[in-house]
Amino acid sequence: MISRVDGCEMITHTLVTEFGPVGATIWLELTYRVAMVEEGCFGVLVGRDITERKQAEEKANFLTHHDALTRLPNHLLLQDRLNQAIAFADRGTMKFALMVIDLDRFKTINDSLGHSVGDRLLVAVAKRLLECTRDTDTVCRQGGDEFLILLPNLADSDASITFLGGLMGNLLKPFHVDEKELSTSVSVGIAIYPDDGADFESLQKKADMAMYRAKDAGRNTYRFFNEEMNDDAVERLAMNVGLRRGLELGQFELYYQPQLEIASGALIGAEALIRWNHPELGLVLPGRFISVAEESGLIVPMGDWVLREACREAVRWQQPGTLGPVVAVNLSALQFKRGDIEQSVTQALEQSGLDPGRLELELTESILIGDTENVLATVKRLKLMGVKLSIDDFGTGYSSLSYLKRFEVDKLKIDQSFIRDLATDSEDAAIVRAVIQMARSLGLRTIAEGVESKQVLDHLRIYHCDEAQGYFYSRPMPAEAFMTYLDSHLAAGTSK
Ligand code: C2E
Ligand code: MG
Ligand code: MG
Numbered sequence: 467m468i469s470r471v472d473g474c475e476m477i478t479h480t481l482v483t484e485f486g487p488v489g490a491t492i493w494l495e496l497t498y499r500v501a502m503v504e505e506g507c508f509g510v511l512v513g514r515d516i517t518e519r520k521q522a523e524e525k526a527n528f529l530t531h532h533d534a535l536t537r538l539p540n541h542l543l544l545q546d547r548l549n550q551a552i553a554f555a556d557r558g559t560m561k562f563a564l565m566v567i568d569l570d571r572f573k574t575i576n577d578s579l580g581h582s583v584g585d586r587l588l589v590a591v592a593k594r595l596l597e598c599t600r601d602t603d604t605v606c607r608q609g610g611d612e613f614l615i616l617l618p619n620l621a622d623s624d625a626s627i628t629f630l631g632g633l634m635g636n637l638l639k640p641f642h643v644d645e646k647e648l649s650t651s652v653s654v655g656i657a658i659y660p661d662d663g664a665d666f667e668s669l670q671k672k673a674d675m676a677m678y679r680a681k682d683a684g685r686n687t688y689r690f691f692n693e694e695m696n697d698d699a700v701e702r703l704a705m706n707v708g709l710r711r712g713l714e715l716g717q718f719e720l721y722y723q724p725q726l727e728i729a730s731g732a733l734i735g736a737e738a739l740i741r742w743n744h745p746e747l748g749l750v751l752p753g754r755f756i757s758v759a760e761e762s763g764l765i766v767p768m769g770d771w772v773l774r775e776a777c778r779e780a781v782r783w784q785q786p787g788t789l790g791p792v793v794a795v796n797l798s799a800l801q802f803k804r805g806d807i808e809q810s811v812t813q814a815l816e817q818s819g820l821d822p823g824r825l826e827l828e829l830t831e832s833i834l835i836g837d838t839e840n841v842l843a844t845v846k847r848l849k850l851m852g853v854k855l856s857i858d859d860f861g862t863g864y865s866s867l868s869y870l871k872r873f874e875v876d877k878l879k880i881d882q883s884f885i886r887d888l889a890t891d892s893e894d895a896a897i898v899r900a901v902i903q904m905a906r907s908l909g910l911r912t913i914a915e916g917v918e919s920k921q922v923l924d925h926l927r928i929y930h931c932d933e934a935q936g937y938f939y940s941r942p943m944p945a946e947a948f949m950t951y952l953d954s955h956l957a958a959g960t961s962k
Contacts, residue, residue, distance in 0.1 A: 882916025
């Protein structure tokens with residue numbers, strides 16, 4: 467720029483330049499002024515350190531496109547890369563994959579070990595994901611415990627399977643966070659371009675659906691999207707409407723599965739398990755509708771009905787001179803969060819006239835590690851009423867036994883996954899034995915779920931497990947059939 471100032475020609479030139487060969491880079495804004503006077507000209511060079519401003523700009527720019535915690539690309543940057551991948555794929559005959567990766571049971575880790583451990587685990591997972599990918603792939607943190615990976619340039623969809631094998635194996639190796647060894651696994655959903663969708667939004671939606679399928683299939687697995695999943699989403703929506711109507715029309719029924727004391731063979735309880743007599747689908751098992759009922763909140767009124775119905779039925783089990791078997795009712799975490807569980811239990815007991823000691827509530831570890839203080843207070847009040855408490859599916863969560871002791875639980879239900887192969891799998895046997903020993907030392911009773919054979923029962927007897935439930939004794943059965951089963955135990959003198 468040249469201007470005239472008091473008869474002199476002034477040339478002002480501002481340049482921003484980057485310095486920094488030694489150590490840190492600093493940014494200088496240099497203003498160089500040349501003044502022309504009759505004797506000649508002179509120049510002034512003024513430098514201003516603008517490093518801080520530049521760094522702030524760079525940081526803002528970085529954060530627009532990256533996740534602050536893991537420093538991975540964010541959703542926006544991924545979207546951009548995906549659009550490039552579309553343009554590239556369209557020029558040839560290549561495909562690409564978009565994967566949604568969700569950590570299994572991350573919430574449990576976060577809730578039980580604290581958010582800072584959770585955060586560090588996420589950073590470690592991000593690092594592992596990067597180790598598994600090529601420079602051309604994009605790993606993005608979508609938020610929470612969900613990551614997305616874009617794998618461009620695939621000859622076909624099978625090409626991503628080799629990648630998945632490596633990725634999942636790598637993530638199964640333990641993580642060391644805060645001197646704790648944490649293990650996790652992932653559920654992965656995959657959508658392929660152009661087969662499953664033509665843009666970011668539809669590919670992500672399909673990969674999401676596939677990921678939920680992987681979760682439903684028991685986690686630590688992957689699923690490719692297919693049209694059946696779309697149908698499934700439509701079915702879930704229809705099921706939601708159907709469930710509400712089903713509840714109004716009385717289409718639900720409770721089945722009862724006996725629980726026996728191992729040492730004496732006495733029938734001491736029964737678990738109430740819900741079934742849906744669907745007008746077209748026939749008998750629908752809870753695995754198909756409980757999660758839908760939880761999603762919609764319908765589990766709260768449904769759970770209230772289960773409590774009332776189970777208590778009413780258990781009163782019928784009390785024959786003169788006998789206490790009758792205890793009825794065990796499953797509770798969902800949502801009944802604790804949204805419903806008034808104390809009131810529901812009180813009402814069910816009052817309406818039926820059942821002795822509170824004959825009702826057992828099955829809680830899951832996820833209920834207990836949610837909002838601890840509130841849950842603890844509620845659980846304590848339930849205990850004061852005289853009801854019994856057990857922990858369902860024990861061993862699948864992260865809670866320690868001493869932690870459970872705070873909740874004054876009476877019984878642990880050891881998850882079926884440890885029981886199934888107990889007689890042949892030495893690792894499962896070791897776990898079950900240790901759980902029983904620890905529970906005994908804390909004064910807790912134990913019940914094994916999913917006992918299907920005499921061999922398994924014999925092992926449990928040696929380990930001093932108190933009770934068993936499973937197909938070996940009986941499958942869950944309708945109320946009337948259970949009455950007959952109870953009568954035969956009463957006649958044989960093997961009922962309490
Ligand atoms: P759960 O509470 O762990 O119940 C045990 C499940 O294992 C039942 O499945 C039972 O039929 C099955 N089972 C019992 N013995 C054996 C065996 O020897 N082998 C095998 N393979 N399976 C066995 P079901 O009835 O399909 O219930 C599934 C889950 O649905 C239950 O798991 C429970 O979490 C949930 N559920 C059932 N009824 C209710 C309810 O009224 N409310 C809530 N919130 N959840 C419920
Ligand atoms: Mg249960
Ligand atoms: Mg269970």
